[in-house]
Amino acid sequence: MARPRTIDDDQILDAARAVFLADGRGAPTSAVAQRAGVSEGTIFKRFGSKDGLFFAAMAVPDPTEVVALARRPVAVGQERARFEALGLALVGFFRDVLPRMMCSRLHPHFSPELMLQGETPPPAQVIGALTELVERCVATGSMRTDSPEVVARALVGTMHNYVFLEWMRVPQLPGQVGPDTADFVRRFVTMLWDGAGAPGTAAREAP
Amino acid sequence: MARPRTIDDDQILDAARAVFLADGRGAPTSAVAQRAGVSEGTIFKRFGSKDGLFFAAMAVPDPTEVVALARRPVAVGQERARFEALGLALVGFFRDVLPRMMCSRLHPHFSPELMLQGETPPPAQVIGALTELVERCVATGSMRTDSPEVVARALVGTMHNYVFLEWMRVPQLPGQVGPDTADFVRRFVTMLWDGAGAPGTAAREAP
Amino acid sequence: MARPRTIDDDQILDAARAVFLADGRGAPTSAVAQRAGVSEGTIFKRFGSKDGLFFAAMAVPDPTEVVALARRPVAVGQERARFEALGLALVGFFRDVLPRMMCSRLHPHFSPELMLQGETPPPAQVIGALTELVERCVATGSMRTDSPEVVARALVGTMHNYVFLEWMRVPQLPGQVGPDTADFVRRFVTMLWDGAGAPGTAAREAP
Amino acid sequence: MARPRTIDDDQILDAARAVFLADGRGAPTSAVAQRAGVSEGTIFKRFGSKDGLFFAAMAVPDPTEVVALARRPVAVGQERARFEALGLALVGFFRDVLPRMMCSRLHPHFSPELMLQGETPPPAQVIGALTELVERCVATGSMRTDSPEVVARALVGTMHNYVFLEWMRVPQLPGQVGPDTADFVRRFVTMLWDGAGAPGTAAREAP
DNA sequence: TATGAATGAGGGTTCATTCAT
DNA sequence: GATGAATGAACCCTCATTCAT
Numbered sequence: 001m002a003r004p005r006t007i008d009d010d011q012i013l014d015a016a017r018a019v020f021l022a023d024g025r026g027a028p029t030s031a032v033a034q035r036a037g038v039s040e041g042t043i044f045k046r047f048g049s050k051d052g053l054f055f056a057a058m059a060v061p062d063p064t065e066v067v068a069l070a071r072r073p074v075a076v077g078q079e080r081a082r083f084e085a086l087g088l089a090l091v092g093f094f095r096d097v098l099p100r101m102m103c104s105r106l107h108p109h110f111s112p113e114l115m116l117q118g119e120t121p122p123p124a125q126v127i128g129a130l131t132e133l134v135e136r137c138v139a140t141g142s143m144r145t146d147s148p149e150v151v152a153r154a155l156v157g158t159m160h161n162y163v164f165l166e167w168m169r170v171p172q173l174p175g176q177v178g179p180d181t182a183d184f185v186r187r188f189v190t191m192l193w194d195g196a197g198a199p200g201t202a203a204r205e206a207p
Numbered sequence: 208m209a210r211p212r213t214i215d216d217d218q219i220l221d222a223a224r225a226v227f228l229a230d231g232r233g234a235p236t237s238a239v240a241q242r243a244g245v246s247e248g249t250i251f252k253r254f255g256s257k258d259g260l261f262f263a264a265m266a267v268p269d270p271t272e273v274v275a276l277a278r279r280p281v282a283v284g285q286e287r288a289r290f291e292a293l294g295l296a297l298v299g300f301f302r303d304v305l306p307r308m309m310c311s312r313l314h315p316h317f318s319p320e321l322m323l324q325g326e327t328p329p330p331a332q333v334i335g336a337l338t339e340l341v342e343r344c345v346a347t348g349s350m351r352t353d354s355p356e357v358v359a360r361a362l363v364g365t366m367h368n369y370v371f372l373e374w375m376r377v378p379q380l381p382g383q384v385g386p387d388t389a390d391f392v393r394r395f396v397t398m399l400w401d402g403a404g405a406p407g408t409a410a411r412e413a414p
Numbered sequence: 415m416a417r418p419r420t421i422d423d424d425q426i427l428d429a430a431r432a433v434f435l436a437d438g439r440g441a442p443t444s445a446v447a448q449r450a451g452v453s454e455g456t457i458f459k460r461f462g463s464k465d466g467l468f469f470a471a472m473a474v475p476d477p478t479e480v481v482a483l484a485r486r487p488v489a490v491g492q493e494r495a496r497f498e499a500l501g502l503a504l505v506g507f508f509r510d511v512l513p514r515m516m517c518s519r520l521h522p523h524f525s526p527e528l529m530l531q532g533e534t535p536p537p538a539q540v541i542g543a544l545t546e547l548v549e550r551c552v553a554t555g556s557m558r559t560d561s562p563e564v565v566a567r568a569l570v571g572t573m574h575n576y577v578f579l580e581w582m583r584v585p586q587l588p589g590q591v592g593p594d595t596a597d598f599v600r601r602f603v604t605m606l607w608d609g610a611g612a613p614g615t616a617a618r619e620a621p
Numbered sequence: 622m623a624r625p626r627t628i629d630d631d632q633i634l635d636a637a638r639a640v641f642l643a644d645g646r647g648a649p650t651s652a653v654a655q656r657a658g659v660s661e662g663t664i665f666k667r668f669g670s671k672d673g674l675f676f677a678a679m680a681v682p683d684p685t686e687v688v689a690l691a692r693r694p695v696a697v698g699q700e701r702a703r704f705e706a707l708g709l710a711l712v713g714f715f716r717d718v719l720p721r722m723m724c725s726r727l728h729p730h731f732s733p734e735l736m737l738q739g740e741t742p743p744p745a746q747v748i749g750a751l752t753e754l755v756e757r758c759v760a761t762g763s764m765r766t767d768s769p770e771v772v773a774r775a776l777v778g779t780m781h782n783y784v785f786l787e788w789m790r791v792p793q794l795p796g797q798v799g800p801d802t803a804d805f806v807r808r809f810v811t812m813l814w815d816g817a818g819a820p821g822t823a824a825r826e827a828p
Numbered sequence: 829t830a831t832g833a834a835t836g837a838g839g840g841t842t843c844a845t846t847c848a849t
Numbered sequence: 850g851a852t853g854a855a856t857g858a859a860c861c862c863t864c865a866t867t868c869a870t
Contacts, residue, residue, distance in 0.1 A: 022315075023315045024232075024314060024315045025233075025313075026232075028864055030865095038830080039623075039831045039832060040831085040864095040866085041830065041831055041867085042830060044865080044866065044867085045829080049865080049866085050864090050865060101375060102309045102312075102313060105309075105374070106231055106232075106310055107231060108229075108230045108231045108233070108234075112375070112376040112377065112378050113378075115378075121377050123372060123377050124377060124378075145398060146394070147394040147395075147397075147398065150391065150394040150395050150398055151398055153365060153368060154361060154364075154365045154395060156368055157361075157364040157365035157367060157369065158361045158364035158365060158368075160367065160368045160371065161363055161364030161368065162360070162364065165330060168308060168330070169319040170322065170328050170330050171323070171328060173331050173334065184357065187353070187354040188354075188361060190354075191352060191357055191358055191399075192361075192402065193402050195398070195399065195400050195401040195402025209851080209852035209853040209854065210848045210849055210852075210853065210854050211848085211849070211853095211854080212854065212855095213855080214854090233839095235838080235839055235840085236839075237840095245855080245856095246856045246857060247856090248841090248843085248854095248855070248856055248857065249854080249855055252854080256840080256841080257839090257841090436729075438729045439645075439727075440646075440647060440729070441729075442842075442844085443844065444843075452851085452852090453851060454843095454845085454853070455846085455847085455851065455852055456850080456851060456852075458844080458846085459851080463844080464844060516726075516727065519723075519788070520646075520723065520724055520727060522643075522644045522645045522647070526790040529789075529791065529792075530792070535791050537789070537791050559812060560808070561808040561809075561811075564805065565812055567779060567782060567809075568775060568778075568779045568809060568812060568813075570782055571775075571779035571780070572775045572778035572779060572782075573778070574778060574781065574782045574785065575774060575778030575779075575781045575782065581726070582722060582726055582736075582744070583733040584733065584736065584742050584744050585734075585742060585745075587744070587745050598771065601767070601768040601771040602768075602775060604768075605766060605768065605772055605775060605816070606816065607816050608816040609813065609815040609816025623830080623833065623869085623870070624831075624832065624833050624834080624868070625832095625833080625870070628833090628834085647860095649859075651860080659834080659835090660836060661835090661836075662834070662836065662862085663833080663834055665861080665862060665863080666833080666834080670861080671860090671861065671862085831868105831869100831870085832868100832869105832870100833867100833868090833869090834867085834868090834869100835864105835865100835867080835868105836865105836866100837863105837864100838862105838864095839862090840860105840861090840862090841859100841860090842858105842859090842861100843856105843857100843858095843859095843860105844856100845856085845857100846854100846855085847852105847853100847854090847856105848853105849851105849852085
């Protein structure tokens, strides 16, 4: 057998991710090599080209935690708690994954297939698992809605946007929300559950 | 007395925006020049550097339409319609603005101040105006919520995410949602208004 | 008659000289234009090209003062004083003229003819006038030498080098010489007159 | 383990010196690369920038030959011969070094420290060594002067100017001097030794 | 297999020069 | 005559990629 690799691909990918996210995809391969403690030649031997390295480093991991949490059976009365847990898990997931998605999407050689690690792209996995959760809750009678996937996307979207604004470092965001993520999620789930419409203004009657 | 300017800055900025969003910020200045029908020299005279050009082209416009719509008084019974209109307006706004924000945020020389055209950054303007709208509705009795800004951010976030997934060209998004934006918005507002929780599972009692 | 020029060529040449000597001949024409208070177009109208401007600005003026001083009759007993005055005049001349000569000589388009303002190039004028002075002194019996032009060139060369080292800003020049130019010149003339050889070591006998 | 360097820094520096002195410091780096038989990339890897290359190529070498000649003990009766040898050595030194000094001094990024290779700048080394030689001769009784450093600077200056006029290609230099350098040096040393003043016009009595 | 020296194409930027006003 | 906007050729420099060791 050949001499074993002392620095494995993952270490290189971690370095590449750190460098590309900090300095943009224009950062030189040499910077990645230095950070990973390998020579430039090694990187090209392993990943073929800079693009190969880039897209490997930006690959979106499967949202296993979120999906698992969505699929786990919910005890009666624990539905809201589950949604809160999912909200927090989504925030964590997006903090890790959004920068990669945006960075690779902006690469001129991006193609949607790059996000297909397994069969289903991670965003679809997340929305799918959440939609199924809502459908199960509807079936149990603990939720009621005509559009389970809209509920799922409201949760995903609100957490996504929360992380996005954080990442954009937008100054002067209004109001009390911001520092306390758990509080934000709790309020959101409350709204999701109860609605924000006053009694008697039910949507069913509206246009 | 001297030769007057024949090329408008805006023509150059439009070309730059098109080129940078299509090919990434690495696209050569010469491509911008060619598309704008100017020489490279002119671009550098006007904008000083490629970075100057880039950030000028990526500047986020004030969300005047959305803000105006949020501030206009709401007739009784028209609240939900207004939120639907706002949802659609947000989708339009984000389609224009999200790519710019992401692209400039990923530039290594990005700084949050670059988004401060006026006094308030555009995302904060949007969330602020929507929050005030919710507060007014609460005051009139047509809505009820403890967290107006969370309602605002749910609307913003869901539309943001809708546009984002579109832009990512994520394949295999589950379900019926996708092609018909108006329908998506309508379903979302319904959920926002009525809530998705079954009667008797009200959040107020939960942790 | 056409409108008179409000800014004459000499003002432009002064500006050009200042700019080129400070920032090198690579300094942009626009810098000269700005300093002179004219537009770039004007400069090209007047001088044809940047090279034209450059060599016009670097032209070496005739050494009228030095030459006049050398040609003026010398009263008996005033010979050494005259040489001291000439030394000081040469220092002044070189301070003005050496940078121009070096700068234009280093231009790739330099040609010796460029220094021919009149019939005789300035360095030749200086050496010629001094040589004649020495010859006159020899004729009057106040000097004795076989090589009048060598005496002239010793004076010129020593002053030249004095200014050159000043201009080079050479640090750590040894000894007491430096700050007091008049003293330096005086000591040099003393040496020129009396020689530095000990009596009895006369050169005539040597190889 | 990696590929060893195949190109010597000195080869590059020699090429750079030749190119810059011939075509001015504005000559393109590509011309240097071509002349040295290297790629431009290599040059920048080695020297960092064009300025780095330029100042490295223009660095003034230590005047070892001149200094050694000045320090070597002088046999009685050989003093004048030694000064003649020094004059010739200085001419050789200046032919090599003057163009570099002038060229780098005219660079806008010049700073005097650039000439400090060792501890003492080359011009100061030369003048220092010559001054000490004169002092030794005075001590031995073979010379007499109050200003040894002025004698040194007269020698240096005259040779400097000799080379300078050569380099300037000044046409029409008067007189017999020019082609025969050895003759010029011999005449100069004679004058240096015996003085040019007629007996009885000694400087000591003058102001 | 790992290294890093060498390459050379490409891109940002400057600036002499032209020319419409 | 004077202006300064526009041009585009050239130049410095970077960096992905190759390859001898």
